[in-house]
C-alpha cells in the first residue's frame with residue numbers, strides 16, 4: 001500500500017494508531033516515512049508519540065531542546081493508551097521512564113525483559129523504556145524493540161529507540177548506562193579510559209540537560225567506577241549521590257563462593273561488602289561478612305583461603321567465566337543490575353547492607369574524597385541510600401582498601417581533562433585488569 005493510500009484509508013476508516021503502526025512497519029520501502037495524523041486522544045489517555053514519528057528508518061538524532069520535535073516510539077508502542085481505563089490498572093503507579101544505553105548489547109538483552117516483566121520495579125509499576133544505541137547498532141536496536149513488542153508485557157507502555165542521548169535521556173528517572181567499548185587485545189587500560197571516558201562525559205552532559213533532576217544512574221560499562229565519576233562530574237545539576245557504579249555482581253559472586261565453602265545455601269550469606277574498584281584490586285570483605293548471622297571467620301576457619309583463594313577468585317571470576325563462555329557474563333550481570341535497583345527501591349532488611357560504587361564525599365571510612373568507590377550501603381527503599389557506619393577494619397582490609405584507592409586515584413588522573421581537573425597525566429601504578437580480562 002502506498003503512503004497516500006494508507007493515509008486516506010486511515011482518515012476514512014479511522015484505523016487505530018496501533019494498526020497504522022503495524023501497517024507502516026511492514027511497508028516495503030524501509031526508508032519511507034509515514035506522515036499521518038493520530039486519532040484524537042481520549043479523556044485520561046496519553047498519546048505516546050506523534051504519528052509523524054513512526055519511522056521505518058533510523059531516526060535523525062533529535063536534540064531535546066527542539067520543542068517542536070516529539071519523542072519517538074517504536075512500533076506497537078505507538079498507541080494511545082489509557083492507564084485509568086481498566087479496572088486492573090487503577091491501582092497502578094505513575095509510569096516511570098527508564099533509559100538504557102548499550103541497549104542492543106548482551107547485558108541489555110537480558111535486562112530489558114526483566115524490567116518489562118515487572119520483577120524489578122513491581123507488578124504495579126508501568127514503565128517506558130528509552131533505548132540508546134548508535135548508528136552501528138540501530139538495526140539491532142530495532143530487533144530488540146520488536147522482541148519487546150512480541151512479548152506483550154502489560155506494564156511496558158512505551159518503547160523508544162534513538163542514537164542521541166539528549167533525546168533518549170529526556171525525563172529519564174533511571175539511567176542504566178551499559179554501553180561501552182570493550183577492551184580489546186593489546187589495548188592499554190589508559191586507552192580504554194580515554195575512549196569510554198568520552199562516552200560517559202557526553203552522557204553525563206546529556207543527563208544534566210534533559211533527565212529528571214532526581215534521576216538515578218547506574219554505570220555498568222567498564223571501567224565503571226571511573227566512568228561513573230566522569231558522568232557525575234559532567235552532570236553538576238544532578239546530585240552526585242545519585243550515581244552508582246555496578247559492583248553488585250562482585251557482591252553476588254562473593255556470596256556464592258562463601259556459601260560453597262561453608263556448605264550452606266547462598267541466602268545464608270549477608271553483610272557482604274565489596275570495597276573499591278570493579279577491577280582486580282577490589283576487596284571482598286570477609287571481616288564484616290556474615291554466614292547464618294555469624295562472622296564469616298567463625299564459620300570458615302581458614303584465613304589463608306579467605307585472604308588468598310577466595311579474594312582472588314572474586315577478583316578474577318569474570319575472566320574465568322569469559323574463558324568458559326567466550327564472552328563476558330551477561331545474564332548474571334543483568335541479574336545483579338536488577339538486584340542493585342531493587343536494593344534502592346525496597347528497604348534493606350534490618351541489619352544487612354548491599355554494595356554499590358558511590359561518591360566518596362563525606363564517607364566515614366577515610367577513603368579519599370572525589371572518587372566513586374564501592375562501599376556498604378543501606379536504603380529505606382526511596383531510591384536513596386546511606387553509608388553503613390558500623391563496620392570494622394583490620395590491617396589486612398585497610399591495606400587492600402588503600403591499594404584500590406590508589407588505583408582509582410591514578411585512574412582519575414588519566415581522565416582529569418574529562419572532569420574539569422586540567423591536563424590528564426596517565427601513569428597507572430600497575431596495569432590492573434577488569435575482572436573480565438584475566
Ligand SMILES: NC(=O)C1=CN([C@@H]2O[C@H](COP(=O)(O)OP(=O)(O)OC[C@H]3O[C@@H](n4cnc5c(N)ncnc54)[C@H](OP(=O)(O)O)[C@@H]3O)[C@@H](O)[C@H]2O)C=CC1
Nearest residue numbers: 102104105106107133134137179180181220221222246249
Ligand atoms: N560492572 C560490571 O559488573 C560489569 C560490566 N560489564 C561491562 O558492561 C559493558 C557492556 O557489556 P555487554 O553488554 O556484554 O557488551 P556488548 O559488547 O554486548 O554491548 C556493548 C554495547 O556497547 C556499545 N558501545 C558503545 N561504544 C562502543 C564502542 N566504541 N565500540 C563498541 N561498542 C560500543 C555498543 O552499543 P552501541 O553501538 O549501541 O553504542 C554495544 O552494543 C562492557 O563495558 C562490560 O565490560 C560487563 C560485565 C559486568
Ligand SMILES: O=C([O-])CC(=O)C(=O)O
Nearest residue numbers: 318328329434435436437
Ligand atoms: O570485563 C568485563 O567486561 C566483565 C566484567 O566486568 C565482569 O565479569 O565482572
